[in-house]
Amino acid sequence: MKAQEKTDQVTPEVRERVQSSFDRQGLMTHLGARLTRIEPGRVHITLPSRPEVTQQNGYVHAGATSAIADSAGGYAAFTLFPDDTSVLTVEYKINLLAPAEGDHVEAVGTVLKPGRTLTVCNLEVFAVRDGERKLVATGQQTLICVPKRPDQ
């Protein structure tokens, strides 16, 4: 394995921490979203298009698009956080650029600026049809690192 590849991978502990947190998000399961990539400072979440996630015209609802974008950014930050911490979204802003139509949508959260307290992420959502990706939403998000509560 090359050094470069190594640095692009999270440790098994981080992967497990992210996946188990994701699995506790009832909303992600209910929407049908899946974690499809976990790298240091970058996470992908995929959501298949289906009637349960549409808006009034049959496209994927901005709310579903935003939900996976928010989670992708949150977990991207979380990959860089120390043990015994938790991540909370402070705020985000998202522009809906085009109707989200396709076989599925994919959200990519990427850390722009890591920090001890606050982390800023870039959010992108692509609609994918027959392997072609089209950018349908772009956003910017602020997250905070907080101590993990005893009950978590």
Added chain:
Amino acid sequence: MKAQEKTDQVTPEVRERVQSSFDRQGLMTHLGARLTRIEPGRVHITLPSRPEVTQQNGYVHAGATSAIADSAGGYAAFTLFPDDTSVLTVEYKINLLAPAEGDHVEAVGTVLKPGRTLTVCNLEVFAVRDGERKLVATGQQTLICVPKRPDQ
């Protein structure tokens, strides 16, 4: 009926237009959200807390909170749009102020500045427990009025 009350009510046509658009949003049904108030320039959407809409700590997921906030603002704008038009979210920004815990959450979308092309809304989300309301999210949203497509 007093004049003031009259002006605070939408026409039956507008109410029907908003409700039928909402009913076509697969996501809102799937989440369990309901339109609970439709006034000129102001719409409320309520979402009961249940495991299907949670994040990893059991609170209502920011994605669900945002989804109903986005829809509430969109329909608030839509109440003021002419016939044969449709509403699209251009962008929104939301601050998550506190964990969304309670019996249900309620999103209130309010038109701040109506316009022929663009409308700006204020978004608020409250968590409600035993009748007590607590502000858990606040946002700002830009919407665009577009001609209705023939197939809608």
Added chain:
Amino acid sequence: MKAQEKTDQVTPEVRERVQSSFDRQGLMTHLGARLTRIEPGRVHITLPSRPEVTQQNGYVHAGATSAIADSAGGYAAFTLFPDDTSVLTVEYKINLLAPAEGDHVEAVGTVLKPGRTLTVCNLEVFAVRDGERKLVATGQQTLICVPKRPDQ
């Protein structure tokens, strides 16, 4: 003096702390902006219209509008911070609703949600002509309370 009025006033120490920080902002002086009201959790800043603050059509530049909005929100938060702290803007979002034309513009920053670490403010900017106020911009801002550095 009534109790209510008392609680609407900042202490002389807070007023002095806000004013002296404002006076050190070279940009505010250079633009011609003035602090016109300091209340607990609310600050007003006024900027006279003059050629030095315009955009290409002669209105007040969105950058000038935003600059005073950002400072108004920052100082609104600062009125609620403990001694020996400083305020930094984490981020803000602003919608420009109408051309900023008039005798002067007035920014009002209001704390929506105070916090030990993060504070969220509402931002409003009004254009004023012959005493008539028109809302020309509205925004939302996140601020962080940090320890004051020894050299400040």
Added chain:
Amino acid sequence: MKAQEKTDQVTPEVRERVQSSFDRQGLMTHLGARLTRIEPGRVHITLPSRPEVTQQNGYVHAGATSAIADSAGGYAAFTLFPDDTSVLTVEYKINLLAPAEGDHVEAVGTVLKPGRTLTVCNLEVFAVRDGERKLVATGQQTLICVPKRPDQ
């Protein structure tokens, strides 16, 4: 000249249109900002650090940073607009990532998604000291293309 280079250049008409609009922005002159690069869909604006643009700690004020970021994004969009149109900022959101200290700050506005009515830009601001660039702010902006008014 290679084909690639040609496509990276704006026409003399566009360059003149952007520069003359910039020159009419009293605020940019007053701050000391200069247009330093005009490409199709991308514009740079540079602002030397000097006491007139500082906040209370001697860094470049977020308001000045935002002002040049807003103008850079606006003119980036404007390079792609047809003749006889004008550009207005609908809204923007900016995260201040680090203190803006250095010899000068440079804002880069880049079109992410052009459109007939609305255009979305990415905004970046770098602080530059001795040739080293550090990202100090990042933002996202929505602009609208409007018909040019007869008096412009």
